[in-house]
Structures are given as C-alpha cells and as structure tokens.
Amino acid sequence: xxxxxxxxxxxxxxxxxxxxxxxxxxxxxxxxxxxxxxxxxxxxxxxxxxxxxxxxxxxxxxxxxxxxxxxxxxxxxxxxxxxxxxxxxxxxxxxxxxxxxxxxxxxxxxxxxxxxxxxxxxxxxxxxxxxxxxxxxxxxxxxxxxxxxxxxxxxxxxxxxxxxxxxxxxxxxxxxxxxxxxxxxxxxxxxxxxxxxxxxxxxxxxxxxxxxxxxxxxxxxxxxxxxxxxxxxxxxxxxxxxxxxxxxxxxxxxxxxxxxxxxxxxxxxxxxxxxxxxxxxxxxxxxxxxxxxxxxxxxxxxxxxxxxxxxxxxxxxxxxxxxxxxxxxxxxxxxxxxxxxxxxxxxxxxxxxxxxxxxxxxxxxxxxxxxxxxxxxxxxxxxxxxxxxxxxxxxxxxxxxxxxxxxxxxxxxxxxxxxxx
Amino acid sequence: xxxxxxxxxxxxxxxxxxxxxxxxxxxxxxxxxxxxxxxxxxxxxxxxxxxxxxxxxxxxxxxxxxxxxxxxxxxxxxxxxxxxxxxxxxxxxxxxxxxxxxxxxxxxxxxxxxxxxxxxxxxxxxxxxxxxxxxxxxxxxxxxxxxxxxxxxxxxxxxxxxxxxxxxxxxxxxxxxxxxxxxxxxxxxxxxxxxxxxxxxxxxxxxxxxxxxxxxxxxxxxxxxxxxxxxxxxxxxxxxxxxxxxxxxxxxxxxxxxxxxxxxxxxxxxxxxxxxxxxxxxxxxxxxxxxxxxxxxxxxxxxxxxxxxxxxxxxxxxxxxxxxxx
Numbered sequence: 001x002x003x004x005x006x007x008x009x010x011x012x013x014x015x016x017x018x019x020x021x022x023x024x025x026x027x028x029x030x031x032x033x034x035x036x037x038x039x040x041x042x043x044x045x046x047x048x049x050x051x052x053x054x055x056x057x058x059x060x061x062x063x064x065x066x067x068x069x070x071x072x073x074x075x076x077x078x079x080x081x082x083x084x085x086x087x088x089x090x091x092x093x094x095x096x097x098x099x100x101x102x103x104x105x106x107x108x109x110x111x112x113x114x115x116x117x118x119x120x121x122x123x124x125x126x127x128x129x130x131x132x133x134x135x136x137x138x139x140x141x142x143x144x145x146x147x148x149x150x151x152x153x154x155x156x157x158x159x160x161x162x163x164x165x166x167x168x169x170x171x172x173x174x175x176x177x178x179x180x181x182x183x184x185x186x187x188x189x190x191x192x193x194x195x196x197x198x199x200x201x202x203x204x205x206x207x208x209x210x211x212x213x214x215x216x217x218x219x220x221x222x223x224x225x226x227x228x229x230x231x232x233x234x235x236x237x238x239x240x241x242x243x244x245x246x247x248x249x250x251x252x253x254x255x256x257x258x259x260x261x262x263x264x265x266x267x268x269x270x271x272x273x274x275x276x277x278x279x280x281x282x283x284x285x286x287x288x289x290x291x292x293x294x295x296x297x298x299x300x301x302x303x304x305x306x307x308x309x310x311x312x313x314x315x316x317x318x319x320x321x322x323x324x325x326x327x328x329x330x331x332x333x334x335x336x337x338x339x340x341x342x343x344x345x346x347x348x349x350x351x352x353x354x355x356x357x358x359x360x361x362x363x364x365x366x367x368x369x370x371x372x373x374x375x376x377x378x379x380x381x382x383x384x385x386x387x388x389x390x391x392x393x394x395x396x397x398x399x400x401x402x403x404x405x406x407x408x409x410x411x412x413x414x415x416x417x418x419x420x421x
Numbered sequence: 422x423x424x425x426x427x428x429x430x431x432x433x434x435x436x437x438x439x440x441x442x443x444x445x446x447x448x449x450x451x452x453x454x455x456x457x458x459x460x461x462x463x464x465x466x467x468x469x470x471x472x473x474x475x476x477x478x479x480x481x482x483x484x485x486x487x488x489x490x491x492x493x494x495x496x497x498x499x500x501x502x503x504x505x506x507x508x509x510x511x512x513x514x515x516x517x518x519x520x521x522x523x524x525x526x527x528x529x530x531x532x533x534x535x536x537x538x539x540x541x542x543x544x545x546x547x548x549x550x551x552x553x554x555x556x557x558x559x560x561x562x563x564x565x566x567x568x569x570x571x572x573x574x575x576x577x578x579x580x581x582x583x584x585x586x587x588x589x590x591x592x593x594x595x596x597x598x599x600x601x602x603x604x605x606x607x608x609x610x611x612x613x614x615x616x617x618x619x620x621x622x623x624x625x626x627x628x629x630x631x632x633x634x635x636x637x638x639x640x641x642x643x644x645x646x647x648x649x650x651x652x653x654x655x656x657x658x659x660x661x662x663x664x665x666x667x668x669x670x671x672x673x674x675x676x677x678x679x680x681x682x683x684x685x686x687x688x689x690x691x692x693x694x695x696x697x698x699x700x701x702x703x704x705x706x707x708x709x710x711x712x713x714x715x716x717x718x719x720x721x722x723x724x725x726x727x728x729x730x731x732x733x734x735x736x737x738x739x740x741x742x743x744x745x746x747x
Contacts (some may be wrong), residue, residue, distance in 0.1 A: 311665045
C-alpha cells in the first residue's frame with residue numbers, strides 16, 4: 001500500500017547505489033530529513049531488509065500516528081527542544097537500549113541525525129545520537145565485528161508537488177570498528193562530523209534560499225541545451241541527471257562567487273528577468289526551442305488528439321470515481337500542512353486510509369446494485385481508470401501548453417527569437 | 422561474408438528474408454504434389470522473396486541514407502500484411518492436413534467444454550455488432566500504432582519496436598504455414614444452432630475477412646498477437662498510450678472467440694508470442710547495434726544513437742527521429 005501510494009505521488013523514484021545497503025548485519029541508516037514522514041517510507045520501500053524507524057516522541061500526540069508507530073515498531077526519542085511539550089530525556093536511555101538490542105540481533109535502524117524535518121536550504125547540525133549509538137554498540141556492548149553507518153541522501157525535485165521526482169542515494173557505509181581503529185581517541189562528535197560530511201556529499205546544500213532558487217532556474221535553462229524539446233510521452237529525464245546538473249552549476253557558482261562576485265550578480269539578474277518573461281508568457285524553458293515545423297505539428301496533433309479523444313471517457317470515468325477521495329485528501333492536506341515539508345506526508349498518509357475506505361464503499365455498492373458481470377468489470381476498472389486519470393491529468397496540461405506555445409511562436413516569431421537569443 | 426551480411430542488414434529485414442525464403446521453399450517443395458492450386462502462391466512467394474531481397478540489398482548498400490530509414494517501416498509493413506493474405510492460403514493448400522481438429526480438442530482439453538458452442542446463448546445481434554466493432558477496431562489501431570511507432574520514436578527504440586513486431590508476425594506465420602486451420606466458424610459450422618446475426622459492423626468484418634483471402638490462418642491469433650505486442654510495447658515506452666488501448670485489446674480477445682474466428686488455444690499462443698517478442702526484439706536489435714559498433718561501424722545505420730544504453734533501452738531519448746514531433 002505504502003509503495004503504491006509513493007509511486008502514485010512521485011512520478012519518478014530513483015535509487016542510487018543500492019549495493020551500499022549491507023544485506024545483513026547491524027546497520028544504522030542516517031539520512032537527511034526534508035520531507036517529514038515520507039522520508040522514512042521511501043527508505044523502507046527502497047531496501048529489501050526490515051528497517052526499524054525512529055521518530056520524535058511528540059508525533060505520538062496524534063492518536064492515529066501513535067497507533068501506526070506502535071503497530072510498526074517505531075522507536076521514539078525525546079528531544080531536548082521538546083522538553084516543554086512532554087518530552088522526557090531520561091526515556092532515551094530505554095530507546096537507545098532498544099536500538100542496541102535491534103543492532104545486536106543484526107537488525108537495521110534508521111535515525112535522522114538532524115532530528116527534525118525542515119525546509120532549510122542546507123543540512124542542519126547533526127545530533128550525536130546515531131554516532132553515540134554506534135560507538136556504544138562497538139565499545140560498550142563488545143561487538144568488535146561492528147556496526148556500519150550508511151549515510152543517505154534524499155533529494156526531491158519539488159517536495160510539495162504531486163508527480164515530482166525523488167532521488168535516494170546510499171553512500172559508502174562507515175565501518176565503525178574500522179573507523180575507530182584508525183582514530184582510537186575519536187568520540188561521538190568526530191563520528192558525527194564525519195557522518196555529516198558524507199551526507200552533505202550526497203545532498204545539495206545551498207547558502208541561502210535565493211541561491212537555491214537561482215541555481216534551479218539556471219538549471220532549467222541549461223537543461224534545454226538549446227535543443228528542441230523531446231516529444232511529449234517520451235521518458236522523463238532521469239531525476240539523477242537533474243541533480244547532477246544542479247551540482248555542477250553549484251560548483252561553478254561557488255567558484256564564481258569567490259573570483260567574480262559581480263558576474264554572479266549580473267547573471268542572477270538576467271536569469272531572474274528571463275524567468276519572469278517565460279512565466280508571463282506561460283512558456284517552459286524547454287519549449288523556447290520548439291521548432292515551427294508544420295509536419296511535426298501535424299504529427300503532434302494526430303498523436304495527442306488520438307490520446308485525448310480515445311482516452312477521455314476512461315479518464316472521465318476514473319476522475320468521477322476518484323474525485324471524492326482525491327479532493328478529501330487534498331482538503332485534509334491543506335488543513336494539516338503548516339509548511340512545505342509536511343505536504344507530501346499529509347497527502348500520502350491520509351490516502352492510505354481514505355482511498356481504501358472509498359473503494360470499499362464503492363465496490364460494496366457495485367456488488368449490491370449491479371449484476372455480477374458488471375460489478376466484476378467495475379472492480380477491475382476502478383483502479384485502472386484511477387491510474388489512467390492520473391496519467392491523463394499529467395499529460396493534458398503539457399499538451400495544452402505545448403500547443404499554445406506553438407501557436408504563439410507561429411504568429412509571433414520575434415518572441416521566440418528574443419527568448420532563444 | 423556472413424558476418425558482413427549480418428552487420429549490414431537490419432535484423433527485421435533478415436528475419437523477414439528468412440520467413441520469405443521458408444515460405445517460398447514450402448511452396449516450391451509442395452508444388453509438384455499439390456499442382457495447379459499452388460501455382461499462384463508459388464509466384465507470389467517467389468515474387469515477394471525476390472523483391473524483398475532486392476530491397477534489403479539496396480537498404481544495406483545505402484544504409485546511411487535517410488530514405489532507407491523512412492522506407493524500411495513502409496516496406497516491412499507492406500510485406501508483412503501481404504503475407505497475412507497469402508500464408509494462410511499457402512498453409513491450407515500446401516499441407517496435407519488441417520489442424521482444426523487438434524485445436525478444437527486442445528480447447529476441450531483445456532476447458533472441459535467447447536467455448537465457441539458454450540457462448541451461443543449470448544450471441545445476440547447487439548453483442549455480435551458490438552464485438553464486430555471491436556474486432557474491426559483492430560485495423561485502425563494497428564495502422565495508427567505502426568505509423569506512430571515507426572516514425573515517432575527515438576532510433577534505437579524504433580529499431581527494437583520494428584524487430585519485435587516482425588518477430589511476432591514471423592513466429593505466428595509459422596503456425597499459419599504448418600498448422601493450417603479455418604477456425605470454429607468453418608470447422609464447427611454444422612454444430613451451431615444459428616448463424617451469427619449482426620448489423621453494419623458485422624457485415625464489414627465478414628467482407629474484410631473475405632477480402633483478405635477468407636478464413637485461413639488461425640493459429641495463433643494475430644488479432645491478439647499484434648494488438649498485445651503493440652499495447653505491451655507502448656506500456657513500456659509510452660504508458661499513457663499503452664493503457665489507453667488496454668480495454669480494446671482485452672475486448673479483442675473476447676471478440677475473436679465471440680465471432681467464432683478463433684479457438685482459445687489460438688489466443689493463448691497469441692498472447693505468449695508477443696510477450697516473448699517484446700524482449701526478443703529489444704535484445705536482438707541491441708546486440709546487432711553493439712556488434713556493429715564493435716566492428717567499427719556506426720551503431721545504428723545513419724550514425725544515430727552511438728551511445729548505446731543497457732538492455733533496458735533507456736538513454737537514447739535525445740537521438741534524432743525520422744519524423745520528429747512536438
């Protein structure tokens with residue numbers, strides 16, 4: 001169910017270096033934390049071993065989450081910053097012991113070293129918890145064969161938007177016993193620093209939101225490579241490729257900031273102006289290079305009309321049958337989300353209850369009211385048309401935007417020349 | 422020499438040449454025994470073999486040329502659809518047996534009853550008309566799919582698509598030649614309570630079948646085989662289009678039984694073949710491209726997509742198209 005929900009929410013989920021996940025033996029996964037409850041779920045579905053999650057105890061104030069956490073064996077930690085909200089730091093001794101027991105059985109534990117989900121442009125300072133747990137496990141519990149810590153990077157293209165992309169990166173594991181052998185005097189602070197450095201290498205960290213925004217806009221422009229856009233329906237560009245481009249731009253940006261800061265200012269102004277122009281015109285950067293070619297346009301019309309006309313009844317059926325749970329979940333997400341990093345969680349988690357509930361009601365009604373053959377057809381058609389409506393809803397705006405851009409450039413060639421120049 | 426031939430000639434052309442050679446050989450070998458009845462078919466098969474050999478040689482000679490890339494799908498589709506009207510006849514005329522009895526017994530063995538007879542009570546004129554429409558929808562579906570599939574794909578994907586499609590037809594045509602049959606509508610004609618009654622679409626389907634040479638060539642079902650292949654390939658590469666036609670493909674299954682044109686065993690074989698051919702086409706074409714590159718030739722004729730991806734087929738998205746679109 002969780003896997004399905006995540007694959008519906010995200011258009012692409014890409015995993016890098018799955019081979020860095022130890023197939024057996026004690027291991028601590030240490031990811032960055034920018035998308036609340038979705039982060040741990042992504043980790044769970046990305047690996048083929050049982051993973052024990054950890055969470056802050058205040059999440060248990062929500063009765064539904066408390067039940068869910070208890071049912072899935074989540075270990076809760078009490079944070080210093082939550083002491084006024086029911087946190088009791090002494091409880092952490094017990095939580096740490098539970099984690100050590102899991103590790104002693106050769107299990108896997110996930111701890112978010114930042115301690116909180118956030119929308120900051122960079123990593124927050126890491127807590128020493130994961131490092132301390134690993135060191136205690138090796139030193140005090142006498143497990144020289146050792147635990148490993150796997151740094152994890154979670155990168156989202158637009159974490160608060162449905163049908164966006166996510167890149168899950170597993171870094172080289174730190175063999176804690178080996179690491180200690182090389183640094184006999186090192187403690188939790190040093191291991192934490194090492195872990196933070198490794199997670200930082202797996203993620204994109206910006207100085208400011210402004211830098212993040214400017215580099216994202218620049219990447220959108222650079223990604224076009226000045227070429228005509230791919231036809232609609234072709235495979236999306238891999239999410240990994242997008243983030244690698246961003247990383248390259250960031251490296252260049254950092255270099256220029258030192259050597260030619262005035263150039264950075266000038267570029268920023270130009271990028272901002274260009275983006276504003278595109279936004280006003282409702283054109284995506286990739287479509288600036290759309291060729292004005294009637295043969296291609298005719299092919300486009302045949303291909304898109306075929307899909308839009310033949311697919312319309314299916315999409316409409318899917319939409320009608322899923323509109324109620326869809327809008328209910330969206331309404332709930334709007335009510336519950338106070339910031340960007342909870343939006344996806346507030347879509348995914350309620351969906352796990354709302355959609356099955358509606359399916360149950362609709363299918364019960366179908367089997368009560370319709371002859372068995374039609375009820376069977378409806379049962380099969382419900383998930384199929386729901387998924388179809390989702391894909392159709394992805395495609396329709398793209399088709400409309402591309403057609404509109406073509407018509408605009410057809411009648412105002414100067415606009416295209418100005419934007420492409 | 423053989424290696425040079427293999428590297429120069431497109432896999433789909435080679436497969437089709439092999440099929441044409443086999444069909445011509447069967448026609449020639451059985452001609453003395455069968456006599457006059459096979460004369461026209463011998464001429465057709467020999468003509469097709471010679472014409473396609475000339476085309477293949479020309480396509481290999483001028484493989485870098487853009488017109489070859491555009492002509493190949495056209496020539497391939499033309500030959501494959503011509504064979505559709507001739508190979509069924511060849512099998513029935515050339516083979517000293519008919520497979521209807523075996524196919525019918527296979528259905529009975531699989532299901533414990535004869536499905537074609539069992540569904541008679543549902544064959545009202547309205548349902549016959551509906552399934553005739555579905556059966557007929559196969560024609561625009563395949564033509565549109567071939568048009569979009571052969572022109573609107575990246576070169577590597579296009580080559581894989583065409584190779585897999587030719588594989589599907591080639592394997593199926595082996596059934597047409599060596600297991601000739603007429604289908605339940607002819608074989609069990611005496612056992613039906615009433616003949617099928619329908620309207621305009623039913624009449625069109627009947628006329629279409631007669632125009633295509635009558636009901637010859639049944640095992641495996643190419644209505645199912647071809648539509649499953651096109652749908653599967655689309656689901657892999659363009660999911661929205663693949664899913665758009667999924668209901669029609671499923672209804673085609675029902676239509677072929679409902680209209681008494683196929684045995685259930687035909688549908689089973691017609692499902693297995695395209696599933697295998699999607700993978701077979703992808704791998705065959707990719708291996709060919711890799712071998713070409715290893716031999717110092719452009720991986721694909723025309724020098725497109727030199728950066729070959731893994732067997733998954735990803736990564737060629739930016740290569741040039743025969744006819745691009747927006």
